[in-house]
Amino acid sequence: QVQLVESGGGLVQPGGSLRLSCAASRITFRLYDMGWYRQAPGKQRELVAAMTRSGTTNYADSVKGRFAVSRDNAKSTVYLQMDRLQPEDTAVYYCNARRVIGSSDYWGQGTQVTVSS
Numbered sequence: 858q859v860q861l862v863e864s865g866g867g868l869v870q871p872g873g874s875l876r877l878s879c880a881a882s883r884i885t886f887r888l889y890d891m892g893w894y895r896q897a898p899g900k901q902r903e904l905v906a907a908m909t910r911s912g913t914t915n916y917a918d919s920v921k922g923r924f925a926v927s928r929d930n931a932k933s934t935v936y937l938q939m940d941r942l943q944p945e946d947t948a949v950y951y952c953n954a955r956r957v958i959g960s961s962d963y964w965g966q967g968t969q970v971t972v973s974s
Contacts, residue, residue, distance in 0.1 A: 859883045859963045861952045866968030869942055873972070877937040879952030879965055886933035890955045893926060893937045895948035895970075902951070906937060919945075942972045 865877040877893065892907035906926035907915045914926055925938045935952065952965035 859954075861954055861963055861965035863950065863952050863965045863968040866950060866970045868971045868973065870974050871943055871972055873942050874938070874940045875942065875970060877939065877950055877952075877968060877970075879935045879937075881933045881935075881952075881954055881963075884933075884954060884961075884963070886928075886954075887930040888956055888958075889961070890957075891926075891928055891935040892953040892955065893935075894951045894953055895946075896951070896967075897945075897948040900948075905950070908935065939970070942970075944972045946970060947972050 860882045861879055863877060863879045865875060869875055888910055890909045893905045894902050895905050896902040905917050905920055906924055908926045908928050916924060923941045928935045947970060949967040949969050951967045954963045
């Protein structure tokens with residue numbers, strides 16, 4: 858069974874940093890486009906950052922210049938470095954693995970990020 862396991866969430870003060878990790882298992886990781894999404898209370902889930910299997914990145918306007926997505930195919934892991942965090946970044950962050958061929962789409966269980974003083 859495919860597993861995506863997020864880690865690295867927590868409580869941080871405004872202006873602080875966190876690094877999220879998402880470790881994948883039972884997929885050929887290098888063939889998947891990887892994404893980070895978030896969902897705040899009462900809001901829809903939204904794309905935060907994504908990296909295709911070829912390395913192309915895409916960011917939500919609200920996080921450009923503050924967040925950086927990266928991946929290590931040897932470790933089957935995708936990362937989200939989050940700097941200069943703001944209270945509006947508070948949400949549950951989800952990892953997503955997607956492959957157009959075969960219509961594969963997997964989600965992690967989410968990790969809570971809370972930005973508060």
